[in-house]
Amino acid sequence: xxxxxxxxxxxxxxxxxxxxxxxxxxxxxxxxxxxxxxxxxxxxxxxxxxxxxxxxxxxxxxxxxxxxxxxxxxxxxxxxxxxxxxxxxxxxxxxxxxxxxxxxxxxxxxxxxxxxxxxxxxxxxxxxxxxxxxxxxxxxxx
Numbered sequence: 001x002x003x004x005x006x007x008x009x010x011x012x013x014x015x016x017x018x019x020x021x022x023x024x025x026x027x028x029x030x031x032x033x034x035x036x037x038x039x040x041x042x043x044x045x046x047x048x049x050x051x052x053x054x055x056x057x058x059x060x061x062x063x064x065x066x067x068x069x070x071x072x073x074x075x076x077x078x079x080x081x082x083x084x085x086x087x088x089x090x091x092x093x094x095x096x097x098x099x100x101x102x103x104x105x106x107x108x109x110x111x112x113x114x115x116x117x118x119x120x121x122x123x124x125x126x127x128x129x130x131x132x133x134x135x136x137x138x139x140x141x142x
Contacts, residue, residue: 003030003077021050032062035075041066065110072111079105083120090127099127 010027014020028043044059051059065071072079082101089098102124106112112120 003034006030007034021047033076033080035072035077037066037071062114065114070110072114073108076111076115079108079111079115083117083123086123090123090130093130095127095130099124099131102127 007027007030010023010030013023014027017023024043024047028040028047031037031043032040041063044063048056048059048063082105086098086101089095089101102120106120106124
């Protein structure tokens with residue numbers, strides 16, 4: 001199932017059960033992943049009054065980031081697809097190209113903050129090792 005299909009099913013579900021908070025939260029997250037930040041914010045604003053404590057704080061923080069424009073340069077789904085492509089390139093022996101893709105992803109501080117993926121520096125270190133750069137690999141693992 002793709003995110004676009006999930007979006008369709010979640011919209012249909014919300015049409016049948018508009019008070020379903022799980023569907024509302026999931027649809028907001030799908031919109032965020034697809035780079036539809038305003039749509040995600042609108043849905044999260046509907047959800048916020050139903051939350052309290054840490055979940056409410058976390059959601060408020062995400063809404064503030066959207067409002068301030070502190071967003072990934074490209075939709076998260078595109079970065080995730082790029083990671084998959086980098087893995088394939090690494091497996092095919094195209095270590096430099098894989099490392100370049102992963103380095104570009106790490107350069108987006110907003111994406112890395114929103115989606116902390118420790119696998120990215122690890123994969124960069126593996127690419128450096130495969131390219132013969134032991135010193136570089138040690139530096140990129142940190």
